[in-house]
Amino acid sequence: MDRSRAWLAAMLLALAALYAVWFLGDRHYTAVLLVFCLPPVLLSLGVLVRRTSAAFWAGVFALFWFAHAVMVAWSRPAEAGYAWGGIVLSVGIVLATSWPALRGRFRKKA
Template identity: 70%
Template sequence: MERSRLILAGLLQLLAVLYAVWFYGDRQYTLALLVFALPPILLMIGVMARRRTAAFWAGVFALFWFSHAVMVAWADPVKAPFAWAGIVLSVGIVLATSWPAFAKRFGSRE
């Protein structure tokens, strides 16, 4: 379970960095950071502090991040590379949050 927690924290950190780079130069950059980059950072802190609900909420938020990235990838070819990176990171976050349950259910220790 320790490894999946570290992977989850790393993916959340990468997602926050992705959003910071993605919206760099935007007129509403500060607002974009508050809306998109701050939640993964706060969840990463919660995961590293071993808060029980942080991983759950990371998985829930990842569904929203995934949906947003799919919408952008479909609608804006210029921003599509950022969106595809967001899709990959969102799926990774969902898998990282689910991994301990998969391991427990199927008898693996990671």
Template identity: 55%
Template sequence: MKSRVRDGVLGLALLALAALYGMWFRADRHLAAVLLVFVAPPLLLLAGVIARRAGARFWAGVLALFWFSHGVMSAWAHRELALYAWLEIGLSLLVIGLVSVPGVRARFARKTPR
């Protein structure tokens, strides 16, 4: 997968995560906190991915581990919100996979003999 395509899919996944959180917590009485803690980070990382900053991809991978953990906890503890939680799990795994591609590719690339 080419880096531009990978970054495009990563950007869409981050946008989808922000939209998911916006819908999930839309009726929360602490909406400002929800926007700051859940919606803003994926959108800021999306801006970094669009600007082609490597640090944004790294931090997207790091935060995706937290998003994955939050999704698993929510799916386990709140069965009535399982659809949101499973979408969060899937999107976070997609983000982790996309940001890991270059490292995995480099790790398993054939070494040229010296």
């Protein structure tokens, strides 16, 4: 397995764990698990079994996760630490999904 795929799977699982801890104790915790935690876990499994569509959808979802985290960091100072973790992880996910294409684009031609 190449490093970008391993990093992508690890960051997706870290994001799911972040959301699980972030909303721990919420009265709608089951909904939180279904909406925020399940998608990155399923996408990480898809990445690990080399489904090319999983990496694409991880990048698309990361844009939504990024927007959500920025909104929370801006509007709820008490949750800003979790939100900044989400910002860093979502940017990392976008970079990990783009890395193989960037590497191919800028590879030295022999």
